[in-house]
Amino acid sequence: MDKQVQTINTGPNYKRIYHDFIESKCPDKREYVKKYLSKDTMSLSDVLKINNIIFLDGLSESQKFKSYDKQAIFEMLDYQKEHQLNNSQLAKHFKLSRNTVTKWKRMFLV
Known part of the structure; x- marks a missing residue:
């Protein structure tokens, strides 16, 4: 067996x-x-x-290949807190959409 x-x-x-x-x-x-x-x-x-x-x-086109797990998302949101960035600044730093950052904050920080 x-x-x-x-x-x-x-x-x-x-x-x-x-x-x-x-x-x-x-x-x-x-x-x-x-x-x-x-x-x-x-x-x-x-x-x-x-x-x-x-x-x-x-x-x-390369944006469609990006995928992040919860740990990576939390690291980015922690980076935002440490460096006192707003959503636009964080999105620009990590080459994300502002809407993505807002969605993550709604999903994980509420």
């Missing part, structure tokens, strides 16, 4: 997402992100740095 192993979904697997994306869409940037993808766990700053490396051209 085979035992089934249950895995707990702890959020997006950024290492796998970025690895697959780089292999299929932009293999020329593999060397630039290798040090981030070799880490055991990726922090929010690692994810944002990889985003900047991959989507440096600033196309609005």
Whole structure:
């Protein structure tokens, strides 16, 4: 009898997402992100740095690939408090929509 192993979904697997994306869409940037993808766990700053490396051209199309888990959202909202930023400033800093920041605050801080 085979035992089934249950895995707990702890959020997006950024290492796998970025690895697959780089292999299929932009293999020329593999060397630039290798040090981030070799880490055991990726922090929010690692994810944002990889985003900047991959989507440096600033196309609005790249926005559709962004995904954040609760931990990343809370880190951004904590960053806002620490640096006393309003929603517009936070959105500009992390390249988000102001509406997204407002939605997160409604969802998690109410």
